[in-house]
Amino acid sequence: MRSKNQSPINTKIIILGLFFLLLLSVIAWSSSSSFIAENDDASDSAAAACPSLPSPPTCTKTPPSLANALVHYVTTNVTPQQTLKEISVSSRVLEKKSPCNFLIFGLGHDSLIVNQADELIESGMEDDCKVVGDPRISRCQLALKGFPDNIYDTEWDLIMVDAPTGYHDEAPGRMNAIYTAGLMSRNRKNGETDVFVHDVDRAIEDKFSKFFLCEGYLTEQEGRLRHFVIPSHRTGSGKPFCP
Known part of the structure; x- marks a missing residue:
């Protein structure tokens, strides 16, 4: 009788734990995506502000x-x-x-x-x-x-x-x-x-x-x-x- 009364409670705890884990994963993924997007934007801005310079000419002749x-x-x-x-x-x-x-x-x-x-x-x-x-x-x-x-x-x-x-x-x-x-x-x-x-x-x-x-x-x-x-x-x- 005691095991039958505790079984629904244990199931609810497990489901609730899985829900919190899923919620934490979603929050973490959102934060990571936002950080990457900000970095990409910053990189694009830096590239626009500092365009790459042409490489210096190389000397191919030997005295x-x-x-x-x-x-x-x-x-x-x-x-x-x-x-x-x-x-x-x-x-x-x-x-x-x-x-x-x-x-x-x-x-x-x-x-x-x-x-x-x-x-x-x-x-x-x-x-x-x-x-x-x-x-x-x-x-x-x-x-x-x-x-x-x-x-x-x-x-x-x-x-x-x-x-x-x-x-x-x-x-x-x-x-x-x-x-x-x-x-x-x-x-x-x-x-x-x-x-x-x-x-x-x-x-x-x-x-x-x-x-x-x-x-x-x-x-x-x-x-x-x-x-x-x-x-x-x-x-x-x-x-x-x-x-």
């Missing part, structure tokens, strides 16, 4: 100098990079002088004059190439004059000459870069400049670094890297081009 260098590096078994010991030479100086101004002659190109190296050495013996001054007004054939003004106006504490390319006879070589690095170093108001030349195992870099940066200023050589310390020539009148 010939870079293309030639890439072809060389991917087809050779020897990658002409500095060894850890060679890097350590400039790293020690950089750590000692930092913060400082460090100029690097990296990947680039000069006029194709490697096969004129002997003639340029002879021209470097002329008086115009031994005049200490701004490379922009130098009358020496070896001076590089096409850089932005801030390159010439800065007093460089370190200069690394590791380019342009010089691995074949038609490559530009580093004669102009070596000479200009030496001229910049001598032309600073005071102090001294550490100049590094890489790949001195090659005839051009060997000959030009000794001639224009001077063996008397050579302080260290590690592998294919030479380290020169060149003082200012503006502070001492009558100082010779090489000691």
Whole structure:
């Protein structure tokens, strides 16, 4: 008798619970739909207020100098990079002088004059190439004059000459870069400049670094890297081009 009297009550409780669950689900679904609609409206408004900008044009052409260098590096078994010991030479100086101004002659190109190296050495013996001054007004054939003004106006504490390319006879070589690095170093108001030349195992870099940066200023050589310390020539009148 007790179970029969409680059965209708239990059924009503279950039905009432299901009704509340259904009601909560409807309320939750309505709130979610409203939130999504508001977000969509906000996104549409934002898109209308901030239309998408056209994508910038992309450069699809590779400079010939870079293309030639890439072809060389991917087809050779020897990658002409500095060894850890060679890097350590400039790293020690950089750590000692930092913060400082460090100029690097990296990947680039000069006029194709490697096969004129002997003639340029002879021209470097002329008086115009031994005049200490701004490379922009130098009358020496070896001076590089096409850089932005801030390159010439800065007093460089370190200069690394590791380019342009010089691995074949038609490559530009580093004669102009070596000479200009030496001229910049001598032309600073005071102090001294550490100049590094890489790949001195090659005839051009060997000959030009000794001639224009001077063996008397050579302080260290590690592998294919030479380290020169060149003082200012503006502070001492009558100082010779090489000691």
